[in-house]
Amino acid sequence: MGTERSHRDLAAWQEAMNLVEIVYHETVGFPKEEIFGLTAQTRRAVISVPSNIAEGAARNSSRELAQYLDIAIGSLAELETQLELAVRLGYLAKTSAGPRQVHRVGKLICALRESVKSRIGQG
Numbered sequence: 001m002g003t004e005r006s007h008r009d010l011a012a013w014q015e016a017m018n019l020v021e022i023v024y025h026e027t028v029g030f031p032k033e034e035i036f037g038l039t040a041q042t043r044r045a046v047i048s049v050p051s052n053i054a055e056g057a058a059r060n061s062s063r064e065l066a067q068y069l070d071i072a073i074g075s076l077a078e079l080e081t082q083l084e085l086a087v088r089l090g091y092l093a094k095t096s097a098g099p100r101q102v103h104r105v106g107k108l109i110c111a112l113r114e115s116v117k118s119r120i121g122q123g
Contacts, residue, residue: 007057012108016050016072019101023079026098030091038091042082048075049105062120069113076106 007013023046030039049072056068080102086092087099 005057007054010053010057010112012069012072012105012112013050013053013057015101015105015108016053019098019105020046020050022097022101023083026092026096027086030086034091038082038086038089042079042086045075045079045082048072049079049109053109062116066113066116066120069109069116072109073106073113076102076109080106 023042027039027042052068052072052075056065056072059065059068080099083092083096083098083102087094087096092098
């Protein structure tokens with residue numbers, strides 16, 4: 001086996017995967033009439049975060065990784081908005097774990113993106 005790093009080695013990907021689990025558990029209690037609305041949209045957004053990190057890491061180019069990290073950050077902003085809507089609509093408690101994990105993942109992705117961009121001279 002080589003010493004090649006995988007997306008699985010990235011803390012941002014690991015914590016994004018934890019975020020997926022949290023969001024799936026928290027959206028189970030959303031009203032049934034939201035199954036094709038807010039529930040589905042929230043789940044699509046959360047899945048996009050680790051998926052884009054993984055895809056970018058697999059590209060063998062720091063420039064492409066940075067681009068996919070930007071997309072992951074966009075999905076995270078979308079997710080943050082959806083979770084805020086869920087709180088405002090009373091579907092999710094203000095103290096739920098999802099928003100806290102979104103913040104954690106956001107910090108990790110931003111730090112990774114800055115590190116990647118500094119390697120390619122875009123810092």
